[in-house]
Amino acid sequence: MSSTPTRITIRRPDDWHLHVRDGKMLEAVLPYTASVFGRAILMPNLVPPVRTTRDAVAYRARVLAALPSGARFTPLMTCYVTDDTDPDDVARGFGEGVLAAAKLYPANATTNSAAGVTDYRRIMRVLERMEKIDMPFLMHGEHVDDETDIFDREAVFIDRHLSKWVKQFPGLRMVLEHVSSKTGVDFVAGAAPQVGGTITPYHLRLTRTDWLGSGLKPMMYAMPVIKTAADRAALRKAATSGAPCYFLGTDSAPHPLARKVAVNGVPGIFNAPVALSTYAEVFEAEGALVKLDAFASLNGPKHYRLPPNEDAITLEKSPWTAPVEIKVAGADERALVYRGGETIAWRLVE
Numbered sequence: 101m102s103s104t105p106t107r108i109t110i111r112r113p114d115d116w117h118l119h120v121r122d123g124k125m126l127e128a129v130l131p132y133t134a135s136v137f138g139r140a141i142l143m144p145n146l147v148p149p150v151r152t153t154r155d156a157v158a159y160r161a162r163v164l165a166a167l168p169s170g171a172r173f174t175p176l177m178t179c180y181v182t183d184d185t186d187p188d189d190v191a192r193g194f195g196e197g198v199l200a201a202a203k204l205y206p207a208n209a210t211t212n213s214a215a216g217v218t219d220y221r222r223i224m225r226v227l228e229r230m231e232k233i234d235m236p237f238l239m240h241g242e243h244v245d246d247e248t249d250i251f252d253r254e255a256v257f258i259d260r261h262l263s264k265w266v267k268q269f270p271g272l273r274m275v276l277e278h279v280s281s282k283t284g285v286d287f288v289a290g291a292a293p294q295v296g297g298t299i300t301p302y303h304l305r306l307t308r309t310d311w312l313g314s315g316l317k318p319m320m321y322a323m324p325v326i327k328t329a330a331d332r333a334a335l336r337k338a339a340t341s342g343a344p345c346y347f348l349g350t351d352s353a354p355h356p357l358a359r360k361v362a363v364n365g366v367p368g369i370f371n372a373p374v375a376l377s378t379y380a381e382v383f384e385a386e387g388a389l390v391k392l393d394a395f396a397s398l399n400g401p402k403h404y405r406l407p408p409n410e411d412a413i414t415l416e417k418s419p420w421t422a423p424v425e426i427k428v429a430g431a432d433e434r435a436l437v438y439r440g441g442e443t444i445a446w447r448l449v450e
């Protein structure tokens with residue numbers, strides 16, 4: 101039996117799905133990502149959303165201003181697709197290097213998605229244009245209506261919409277964000293390389309029994325919801341396979357404590373402080389630490405047609421305790437950290 105290494109060095113990773121919010125929350129959470137990841141796809145679901153190239157230019161400036169001094173981190177901006185998105189504006193933003201991708205939120209699928217798409221016929225011209233200019237299309241891939249069970253939303257989205265779009269727009273590069281089910285994993289594998297999928301640390305670790313089976317755990321509530329042990333097994337197998345269609349996307353999504361832990365709590369899990377360590381634990385448990393580099397640092401850039409980062413980081417097996425919460429300066433606010441207070445096996449070494 102070969103013993104697992106206690107140190108591993110990989111290319112600097114990127115986070116292909118991240119929420120850093122705005123204002124004081126942005127300042128509080130951005131350093132956790134910027135100290136680890138080279139780049140991150142910043143999700144546009146602010147209130148109001150980042151809808152246009154102009155919005156993205158302004159948001160990028162606020163993000164850059166919030167970076168700790170000396171940070172070497174590049175935010176990759178996205179725009180939020182609505183019923184009224186103008187294909188010319190999306191194309192201009194991509195052409196000017198402002199937008200890295202456009203993001204679909206089905207209306208009311210998740211946090212801050214009220215302005216999302218209500219009728220997909222209205223975005224067909226946007227998709228046509230994106231296909232033409234080879235601009236990535238990112239999807240919150242859930243079908244939401246009163247008849248669709250919440251655990252089936254991803255599968256129904258694939259069946260009713262995504263499986264048609266891959267044929268209708270064969271040149272459109274897409275990402276099924278935060279893949280959460282075996283159905284999603286299998287669909288991405290079958291539609292690669294046209295479709296890639298991001299996988300979060302929490303979908304790799306949790307089952308719905310963890311979330312609901314011994315007390316209701318708000319820190320395990322996110323969209324798409326955590327599913328079964330069989331779904332988790334499929335996700336772990338996919339991520340640790342090294343297959344180029346799967347890549348790292350934390351979906352780290354901070355919320356003020358009072359909104360997160362409430363009678364009507366919001367979905368979203370703030371995991372940036374523990375994300376890379378959590379992935380390392382999962383890859384170690386699956387005997388696949390050698391595949392971490394592909395998943396975290398190589399597959400994402402390949403899908404986005406960007407070069408991988410040039411420098412490297414080292415992780416060491418050396419336990420530490422995750423902070424329970426972070427303070428949001430000047431706002432009298434806090435955000436709970438996923439796995440806060442737990443002992444985490446791997447840490448980043450300087």
Ligand code: NCD
Nearest residue numbers: 119210211322323353367368
């Ligand atoms: C995200 C958020 O809070 O912005 N929430 C979540 O449950 N994952 C939005 C999203 O990615 O769905």
Ligand code: ZN
Nearest residue numbers: 117143351353
């Ligand atoms: Zn998200």
